[in-house]
Structures are given as C-alpha cells and as structure tokens.
Amino acid sequence: MSLTTDLKRTPLFDAHLASKARMVDFGGWNMPVQYSSILEEHNAVRTSVGLFDVSHMGEIDVIGPEAVQLVDYVATNHAAKLKIGQAHYSALLYPHGGIVDDILVHKVADDHIFICVNASNQEKDFEHIAAANRFRAKVEFTSDRYAQLAIQGPRAIDTLQKLTGTNLAEIKYYWFADGQISGIDARIARTGYTGEDGFEIYIPPSEAARIWDELLAAGAEFGIRPCGLGARNTLRLEAKMALYGHELTASITPLEADLAWIVKMDKGDFIGRAALEKQQHEGLKRKLVGFEMRSRGIARDGYEVIIEGHPAGWVTSGGPSPTLNKNIGLCYLPVEKARPGVSMQVMIRNVPVEAETVQTPFYKRPAAQRPVAPAKN
Amino acid sequence: MTYPETYKYTKEHEWVRVEGDQATVGISDHAQHELGDIVFVDLPKPGTQVVKGQTFGSVESVKAVSDVYSPVSGNVLEANDLLSKTPERLNEDPHGDAWLIKVKLAPGSAEEISSLMSAADYQKYVGAE
Numbered sequence: 001m002s003l004t005t006d007l008k009r010t011p012l013f014d015a016h017l018a019s020k021a022r023m024v025d026f027g028g029w030n031m032p033v034q035y036s037s038i039l040e041e042h043n044a045v046r047t048s049v050g051l052f053d054v055s056h057m058g059e060i061d062v063i064g065p066e067a068v069q070l071v072d073y074v075a076t077n078h079a080a081k082l083k084i085g086q087a088h089y090s091a092l093l094y095p096h097g098g099i100v101d102d103i104l105v106h107k108v109a110d111d112h113i114f115i116c117v118n119a120s121n122q123e124k125d126f127e128h129i130a131a132a133n134r135f136r137a138k139v140e141f142t143s144d145r146y147a148q149l150a151i152q153g154p155r156a157i158d159t160l161q162k163l164t165g166t167n168l169a170e171i172k173y174y175w176f177a178d179g180q181i182s183g184i185d186a187r188i189a190r191t192g193y194t195g196e197d198g199f200e201i202y203i204p205p206s207e208a209a210r211i212w213d214e215l216l217a218a219g220a221e222f223g224i225r226p227c228g229l230g231a232r233n234t235l236r237l238e239a240k241m242a243l244y245g246h247e248l249t250a251s252i253t254p255l256e257a258d259l260a261w262i263v264k265m266d267k268g269d270f271i272g273r274a275a276l277e278k279q280q281h282e283g284l285k286r287k288l289v290g291f292e293m294r295s296r297g298i299a300r301d302g303y304e305v306i307i308e309g310h311p312a313g314w315v316t317s318g319g320p321s322p323t324l325n326k327n328i329g330l331c332y333l334p335v336e337k338a339r340p341g342v343s344m345q346v347m348i349r350n351v352p353v354e355a356e357t358v359q360t361p362f363y364k365r366p367a368a369q370r371p372v373a374p375a376k377n
Numbered sequence: 378m379t380y381p382e383t384y385k386y387t388k389e390h391e392w393v394r395v396e397g398d399q400a401t402v403g404i405s406d407h408a409q410h411e412l413g414d415i416v417f418v419d420l421p422k423p424g425t426q427v428v429k430g431q432t433f434g435s436v437e438s439v440k441a442v443s444d445v446y447s448p449v450s451g452n453v454l455e456a457n458d459l460l461s462k463t464p465e466r467l468n469e470d471p472h473g474d475a476w477l478i479k480v481k482l483a484p485g486s487a488e489e490i491s492s493l494m495s496a497a498d499y500q501k502y503v504g505a506e
Contacts, residue, residue: 038439320416
C-alpha cells in the first residue's frame with residue numbers, strides 16, 4: 001500500500017494516522033476506510049454511537065434575495081417550502097434528466113441556502129449551479145470553510161450534548177440549528193447517512209482536530225468508535241440510502257432511482273423537468289429495487305442480474321448486512337420486475353447465484369429511537 | 378505475528394505446508410489483516426484441479442473480494458468446512474485452523490514449491506510492501 005501524496009486531505013488526516021486508520025483513495029481524497037474493524041464500527045453506530053470524518057464533503061452557499069428561486073430552478077425538491085432551520089434531500093439534474101449529484105439543502109435564512117454536496121462532485125456541482133444563475137443570488141463555493149463530522153447512533157445526542165449549549169432534543173429530524181460546539185460557531189444538523197438518529201456538524205477546519213478528540217472523549221462512556229467509510233457504506237446500504245456513482249449517475253433519473261419523493265413536478269420549471277415529464281408520460285423502463293441473496297455469495301457493484309435466463313439488470317451496491325446477517329444489495333431491473341418477491345440470479349464470477357427482490361429499506365431503526373419527523377407535505 | 382518456518386509463501390500472500398504428496402494451502406496473516414473482516418470464503422469442491430499461479434477461490438471481506446491463487450498444482454482433496462459457517466475464523470487463525478484447501482500434489486511439484494519464499498523472505502517482503 002502506498003500513500004499517494006497528491007490525494008486531498010481533510011483537517012483530520014494526522015488524527016486518522018495517529019489512530020492507525022487504514023487510508024484509501026476515495027474520489028481523490030485520502031480517507032479512512034476503517035480504524036479497527038468495519039463490523040465493530042458498524043455495530044457501534046447501530047447500538048451506541050460512532051464518529052465519522054466527512055470533511056471531504058463539499059459545501060456551496062447560495063445567498064441573495066432570489067437564492068431560494070435559484071435552488072428551486074437547479075434542484076428537484078421544493079426549496080420554497082422549507083422553513084428557516086429546515087433541511088431536505090434533493091438532486092441536481094442535467095437537462096436530459098440524469099443526476100448531477102444528490103444534495104442536502106438547508107435554509108439558513110430567507111436569502112441564504114446552504115448546500116452539502118458529494119466530495120467528488122463538488123466542483124462540477126458549483127459550476128452547474130453557477131451556470132444556471134440568472135437570479136439575484138450569489139453562488140459561493142465554500143468547502144474550504146468547513147470541516148464536517150457525523151455523530152451517529154442512538155447515543156449520538158448524549159455524546160454531542162455534552163459539548164453544546166444548544167438543546168439538541170429540540171432539533172427535529174432534518175432540521176438544524178446554528179449554535180456553538182465547544183465554544184466554536186457550528187451548524188448542527190439532525191441528518192445522517194446511516195439510518196440511525198444522529199447529527200452532522202459543520203465547523204471551522206482549524207478546530208476540527210480538537211472537536212474530534214473532544215467528541216471521542218465525550219462518547220467514551222458509551223463506547224464511541226471512530227468510523228471509516230467502510231462502515232458508512234454498510235450502514236447506508238442497510239438504510240437504502242443512495243450513493244452517487246452507484247445508484248445515482250448521469251444516465252439515471254431520480255424517478256428510476258426510486259427518488260420520486262424528492263421530485264416536485266408541481267413547483268414550476270427546473271432543469272431536467274421536461275425530461276422527467278416525458279419519462280413519466282412514456283412510463284419508466286427500469287427502476288431501483290433491493291434484493292437479498294438466497295444462496296451463498298455476495299453481490300457486488302457491477303455484477304449482472306439474470307431473470308428467467310436472460311440479462312435483466314445490474315447490481316449498483318452489494319455486500320453483507322452486519323445488522324441483518326444477510327447478504328443484500330440494490331439493483332436496476334425492468335420496472336415490471338422491480339417489486340418484492342421476484343426470483344433473480346446474480347452472476348458472481350460467472351456462476352448464477354440465487355437471490356430475491358425484497359422490500360426496502362432493509363433496516364429501519366426502532367420507532368422509540370426515531371426523533372420526531374417533520375410533518376409530511 | 379510470526380510466520381511458521383515450515384511453510385512456504387507466495388507474493389500473492391498464500392502459504393503452503395507440504396507433508397509427503399499432500400499440501401495444505403491458506404492465506405497469510407498479512408493477507409487477512411489487509412482484507413479486514415472476512416465474511417465469505419468460496420472454495421473449490423474435492424476433485425477440482427488446481428494449477429500453480431491460477432485462482433482457485435475467493436475470500437471476501439465486508440468491503441471487497443479477493444481471489445486466492447494456488448501455490449501448487451494438483452487435485453483438491455478437501456476444502457475447509459469450518460470456513461463455510463464461520464469465515465471470521467480466517468481473521469483469527471489464518472496459519473492454523475482456518476486453512477483453505479488440502480491438495481494432492483501433481484508429480485513434479487517439489488520444484489514448484491522450492492521456488493516459493495521462506496518465512497524469513499516473506500516477512501521481509503511484507504515488511505517492505
């Protein structure tokens with residue numbers, strides 16, 4: 001293994017090396033894939049609390065009297081419906097309906113939208129939004145101003161609460177508050193990519209290492225673990241959260257990706273709308289669906305799916321589910337097959353292995369651990 | 378971790394222990410450590426022919442799948458049943474209980490085996506990697 005020097009580093013790079021993390025190239029970033037064991041890290045998040053460095057994620061601020069209009073023109077969800085302090089999941093589309101990126105949109109003020117985007121897409125996203133800007137708004141690429149940490153798991157709230165005066169219990173799921181963590185200005189969002197309760201915090205890069213250490217100390221009594229991208233992937237897969245480059249690409253539309261719930265066709269025009277309307281009118285041809293392996297074997301990204309002896313689709317993500325102790329995955333199938341209970345085979349190294357489509361998400365946390373969700377609109 | 382001196386090692390991180398005309402094949406401690414949590418091991422059925430340098434199965438961790446290459450040529454006598462139910466044993470005892478296959482060596486394999494690395498050479502090899 002070699003550490004390539006031109007990979008980008010987060011402010012926590014030295015902390016990861018000191019923790020003996022195994023580092024990998026993740027979309028041009030030198031990131032920890034695991035510290036101790038992916039399974040142990042995964043289980044820590046499901047049962048107690050885990051801490052992730054997600055500072056590679058990008059940030060874009062849209063500021064100005066028509067900031068909301070610009071976001072509503074470039075993204076699929078309805079930003080005008082957000083209240084100040086509320087966030088939602090959304091997507092940027094190409095005119096042909098393919099996905100530029102999936103994003104988290106936060107309404108900071110009537111004239112300020114804060115967007116969190118995927119690391120390897122951030123420059124592309126910024127260009128895309130800036131190029132569409134015919135509004136009274138300024139688009140700022142602000143990734144350098146933020147480090148981002150994710151504190152996830154049923155004890156995340158107890159861990160983070162020790163470091164902040166903001167009453168975390170008052171932040172509802174997919175809402176956020178600007179407050180302080182350990183004396184430093186921070187944006188505290190009750191969001192995550194694990195299927196558990198938890199928070200994603202945005203802090204100055206210069207303070208990241210200190211706050212990282214303080215969070216680990218605060219969570220020590222709960223058995224907190226630093227968690228790498230390996231556990232992040234198994235956790236998000238169980239929760240059926242999409243990963244750009246796998247479920248989502250430039251040649252997949254959000255309707256195909258089972259993300260119709262973030263597409264608000266009735267809000268007015270937006271980039272990609274006409275293509276989605278056409279697709280709705282003509283009918284979807286393929287759709288994302290979950291599956292479980294029925295015979296021994298693990299499906300992986302890119303493996304072919306066979307139904308009734310014919311190529312039918314492909315696996316976008318697959319692997320073991322540590323929580324369910326099953327081998328699971330997501331795949332694209334013809335829309336008439338994209339429902340639970342369909343027998344299929346995954347080609348694993350030239351051998352067809354039995355699998356079956358199932359309901360998703362594969363894992364949903366117990367209701368008692370769910371923070372109050374915002375009312376559905 | 379010490380590497381047993383009676384074993385021979387490949388650059389692809391398999392080991393082989395020869396007893397008469399039989400060989401036992403596994404993966405090294407270095408290999409299991411690099412893979413991380415092992416969740417699935419795919420091995421050939423008895424009677425399958427294996428050829429030196431060619432893949433005979435795979436070991437999967439949570440994150441990835443890796444092929445395993447045979448250090449010797451011959452026919453599979455036995456695949457380790459322990460690993461079908463408890464693949465994690467490969468993380469715990471890669472040089473012992475969690476061997477992968479036993480092979481009846483093809484004639485002339487003594488030469489194949491002598492070209493492999495000794496424990497000391499392998500230790501240097503993984504230290505430098």
